[in-house]
Amino acid sequence: MIDAALLRQCVHCGLCLDACPTYLQLGTEMDSPRGRIHLVGAVSEGSLPLSADVVRHLDLCLGCRACETACPSGVEYGRILEAGRAAVETQWRRPLGDRLRRRLLIELFPHPRRLRAVAGLVRLLQALGLWRIVTALIPSARLMPEVQPTSALRSTAADGVAVMRVALLEGCVSGVLQGGVNSAAQRVLNRCGAAVDIPADQTCCGALHLHAGDLEGARRLARTNVDAFSSGAVPDAVVVTAAGCGAAMREYGALLRDDPRYAERAAALAARVRDATEVADELLDRCPPLGARAQRVTYHDACHLAHAQGVRQPPRRLLAALPGLELIELAESDLCCGSAGSYNLTEPDMAAALGRRKVDNIIATGVDSVAVANPGCALQIAAELRRRGSAVRVAHPLELLDEAMRGGEGT
Amino acid sequence: MGGNLYANPADCNCAPPCRAVIGERRLRPVSSPRVSPELIDELRAIVGAAAVVADEASTRVYECDGFTLARSAPDVVVLPGSRDEMVAVVRKVAASGLCFVPRGAGTGLSGGCLPLDAPVMIGTSRMRAIRSVDFENRRVVAEAGVVNLHVTRAAAAHGLFYAPDPSSQSACTIGGNVAENSGGPHTLKYGVTTNHVLGLELVLPDGEVVELGGEVDDVPGYDLRGLAIGAEGTFGIVTAATLRLVRTPQAVRTLLGMFRDVDDACRAVSAIIAAGILPAALELMDRMIVEAVEAAYGFGFPPDAGAVLIVELDGLEVGLGEQVDAVRAICQTARASEVRVARDEAERAALWKSRKRAFGAVGRLAPNYCTQDGVVPRGSVPEILRRIAAAAERYRLRIANVFHAGDGNIHPIMLFDERDADEVSRVLAAGKEILEACVELGGSVTGEHGIGVEKIEQMPLLFSPVDLRVMSELRLVFDAQRRCNPGKIFPTPGACVETVKVGMPRRQVPL
Ligand SMILES: Cc1cc2nc3c(=O)[nH]c(=O)nc-3n(C[C@H](O)[C@H](O)[C@H](O)COP(=O)(O)OP(=O)(O)OC[C@H]3O[C@@H](n4cnc5c(N)ncnc54)[C@H](O)[C@@H]3O)c2cc1C
Numbered sequence A: 001m002i003d004a005a006l007l008r009q010c011v012h013c014g015l016c017l018d019a020c021p022t023y024l025q026l027g028t029e030m031d032s033p034r035g036r037i038h039l040v041g042a043v044s045e046g047s048l049p050l051s052a053d054v055v056r057h058l059d060l061c062l063g064c065r066a067c068e069t070a071c072p073s074g075v076e077y078g079r080i081l082e083a084g085r086a087a088v089e090t091q092w093r094r095p096l097g098d099r100l101r102r103r104l105l106i107e108l109f110p111h112p113r114r115l116r117a118v119a120g121l122v123r124l125l126q127a128l129g130l131w132r133i134v135t136a137l138i139p140s141a142r143l144m145p146e147v148q149p150t151s152a153l154r155s156t157a158a159d160g161v162a163v164m165r166v167a168l169l170e171g172c173v174s175g176v177l178q179g180g181v182n183s184a185a186q187r188v189l190n191r192c193g194a195a196v197d198i199p200a201d202q203t204c205c206g207a208l209h210l211h212a213g214d215l216e217g218a219r220r221l222a223r224t225n226v227d228a229f230s231s232g233a234v235p236d237a238v239v240v241t242a243a244g245c246g247a248a249m250r251e252y253g254a255l256l257r258d259d260p261r262y263a264e265r266a267a268a269l270a271a272r273v274r275d276a277t278e279v280a281d282e283l284l285d286r287c288p289p290l291g292a293r294a295q296r297v298t299y300h301d302a303c304h305l306a307h308a309q310g311v312r313q314p315p316r317r318l319l320a321a322l323p324g325l326e327l328i329e330l331a332e333s334d335l336c337c338g339s340a341g342s343y344n345l346t347e348p349d350m351a352a353a354l355g356r357r358k359v360d361n362i363i364a365t366g367v368d369s370v371a372v373a374n375p376g377c378a379l380q381i382a383a384e385l386r387r388r389g390s391a392v393r394v395a396h397p398l399e400l401l402d403e404a405m406r407g408g409e410g411t
Numbered sequence B: 001m002g003g004n005l006y007a008n009p010a011d012c013n014c015a016p017p018c019r020a021v022i023g024e025r026r027l028r029p030v031s032s033p034r035v036s037p038e039l040i041d042e043l044r045a046i047v048g049a050a051a052v053v054a055d056e057a058s059t060r061v062y063e064c065d066g067f068t069l070a071r072s073a074p075d076v077v078v079l080p081g082s083r084d085e086m087v088a089v090v091r092k093v094a095a096s097g098l099c100f101v102p103r104g105a106g107t108g109l110s111g112g113c114l115p116l117d118a119p120v121m122i123g124t125s126r127m128r129a130i131r132s133v134d135f136e137n138r139r140v141v142a143e144a145g146v147v148n149l150h151v152t153r154a155a156a157a158h159g160l161f162y163a164p165d166p167s168s169q170s171a172c173t174i175g176g177n178v179a180e181n182s183g184g185p186h187t188l189k190y191g192v193t194t195n196h197v198l199g200l201e202l203v204l205p206d207g208e209v210v211e212l213g214g215e216v217d218d219v220p221g222y223d224l225r226g227l228a229i230g231a232e233g234t235f236g237i238v239t240a241a242t243l244r245l246v247r248t249p250q251a252v253r254t255l256l257g258m259f260r261d262v263d264d265a266c267r268a269v270s271a272i273i274a275a276g277i278l279p280a281a282l283e284l285m286d287r288m289i290v291e292a293v294e295a296a297y298g299f300g301f302p303p304d305a306g307a308v309l310i311v312e313l314d315g316l317e318v319g320l321g322e323q324v325d326a327v328r329a330i331c332q333t334a335r336a337s338e339v340r341v342a343r344d345e346a347e348r349a350a351l352w353k354s355r356k357r358a359f360g361a362v363g364r365l366a367p368n369y370c371t372q373d374g375v376v377p378r379g380s381v382p383e384i385l386r387r388i389a390a391a392a393e394r395y396r397l398r399i400a401n402v403f404h405a406g407d408g409n410i411h412p413i414m415l416f417d418e419r420d421a422d423e424v425s426r427v428l429a430a431g432k433e434i435l436e437a438c439v440e441l442g443g444s445v446t447g448e449h450g451i452g453v454e455k456i457e458q459m460p461l462l463f464s465p466v467d468l469r470v471m472s473e474l475r476l477v478f479d480a481q482r483r484c485n486p487g488k489i490f491p492t493p494g495a496c497v498e499t500v501k502v503g504m505p506r507r508q509v510p511l
């Protein structure tokens, strides 16, 4: 069921153990990368039956891919996990409640319109002060931020001569819950000389489907996006503000490899995907004068940026370039915060434990703000900060850059 | 003989009674009963349900360490979170008469934590606290499950570090390091684990706690601390260690010498030592490794280098330049085609990354590989390399070399494909022959990876029957019933280790 060559890449050295959040929390080998690979391998060779225990340990994986960064042998853990999860989805029958919860996520999150409707409802409840009742019933609902009304974006031209033409992915969760980030990114890019297109027929990137083992669902969305982003003039870059989406889109080539109609265009699109912080960092020399503002900021490495896309320095460089900003390194900065896509909805206990660990580290730095380049992480960290009554603000690096461009007026 | 490794389990004729004679005594295996459900409940009551692993899937992942040719899953794995829990667990296991095996991070390369006739595995992965740090006296007390690198991290801000640096340091534990007396590339100057452990807290197999060594260097009486280090978990379970910290050197220079062949590089090694220079590290990579590393990490080694020598010098800024010049001159005399000094910390880091992750790169050359860890006197390095090359030819194998040249600790990496049974047996045979050659040249069968189950067979090569008898009697002082990590180090009778070939394809890691 799983390409044996992928598994054979693992030499069982264990160098990935200390990078794995679930292993750090639990200390159990079957909740480590090496252990999970071992389980998938044993099941796939037929020496271990697929069981609730095996499924449990695969479910508990955050998919953060810190293990890939740590692995000297180049094991593609993300692909092993996806294959393992796909096998679980086709060969394993989950208990009913579990099935419903998982279906609900897939039916809700990747659909901006449905999500907007729910967000509207949440906004209403929040305004009426009734939201507390919901959080009491569904603990993970406490993650929900104050939802701001957002409007869909429109294409904009560069200020002055365009040096670059980019297309922006709106994203579903990010587009609806964190619309401000996309607008900030668009303003920043425009001012630094990039024209920003918002392709009309774009859709969810498919990351949630991919993580849930629904490969067909992911392919369907990927095809729609390949069409949307490669109709018309080819952009210099496809810019993404949500690390999880960027990571998923970079996989399009592999995902549609066996689809003769799409393979080539998918690979071409994947090769153009860039995180917004990368592009902004590249254009930084061209940006207008920045206003100074004294602030202490730390940076959290989103897994899907640092581990999945290897982007670590650009956001740091960009922050360090802001006048008056003191960048303080965060302990365990690239350890998962527990958000991991829909993880905090499916595995609330582990998610909460990792959220606490992350926020302990953030508070220890004594900063005013923590910069986070992924909406899932931002929600998770903000919710935990709120719970502690902390005043530390959560912002996307491009929001901080946008503020500096506006002369440091602040929020 | 027990604990033997056969490419084909059918080759073993030791069953039913598998007996070996050590000295004049016959040792019998302790045949351990299985774990009862009641015991599992009692263990849960001590450490909590989440810290007891007993289902089929979960125990399976504990069936091997970094040495994957031998496998055997424990019935139950217990993960105590503190010394007191450890004591209670060990007592409980002792009361039920079961054998147990300690496990750290499972990065061992000799099957040290393979459960042989030991149904209970006791892991230290939840004992990760650094109990105290005393910067003034440069000491730190770390629990056994603390990862090696974390000790250095805790001390770095104070300009101190923990010197033993196995290439696995980002994952292996202090307990495992103590059990294996681990070294690393910087062992040449700084020594191995035993030179940096002042004291140990050890839980004996009956649950008694003993403190070995102490806070200071010189403790009167027998050096029990020294005995327990390198005992490979046969004396009991270490729960904490008092470690010595070393001042971070003021300055470091890393040189790279490119040579036409390993002979020239070896000549440079001997000349550097003869000149009275003590490098912090002296590492050699042969052509096959250099090519693989270059393909993987693109460090910038010349494509035609037959051997690359890494020389790291550290100490006070004053005088370091002279040493650099001296090493450069020596390399040139030994016909180095080029000598480079790492420009900055980034280049130095990239170089060490290439070196420490060399085996990952080797994975690109073949589906599997297996390494040996022999030691020869430094002067015999060229000779052992010649013998390795001869063995490679005779057994029709590809063997690459990357090793600690300064200590004569070789790591021949034998490439193979485990689906080819004939090749597997040729690998086992060649490995055995290489180790025998090491002993013949006045060296040893293991530098730093331990005996475990992998090298049991070679023990009688190194030690006389009397030596072995003294050692196994000594063990009885700590573990009278041989209940802690049975079947290891000494060729004792016991079940044969199954060498899994049908199992999941895995490659073995060299250092
Ligand atoms: C990539 C790689 C590189 C390596 N490089 C080096 C190197 O440069 N130098 C080197 O010396 N080794 C090296 N090793 C081997 C290995 O990492 C070391 O032997 C290490 O010390 C093992 O530590 P561990 O925590 O993983 O122990 P384990 O593998 O879990 O156990 C090793 C042995 O120690 C015993 N043990 C573990 N914990 C305890 C305890 N608390 N009390 C008593 N006994 C215990 C076990 O029973 C077993 O016999 C390397 C391994 C790998 C995979």
Ligand code: SF4
Binding pocket: A019, A020, A021, A022, A023, A031, A032, A033, A036, A060, A061, A062, A063, A064, A065, A066, A067, A068, A077
């Ligand atoms: S993806 Fe993250 S949680 Fe999953 S095994 Fe790798 S490091 Fe652990």
Ligand code: SF4
Binding pocket: A009, A010, A011, A012, A013, A014, A015, A016, A017, A033, A034, A037, A067, A070, A071, A072, A073, A074, A075
């Ligand atoms: S995934 Fe990589 S680091 Fe982890 S055990 Fe396998 S080879 Fe080693």
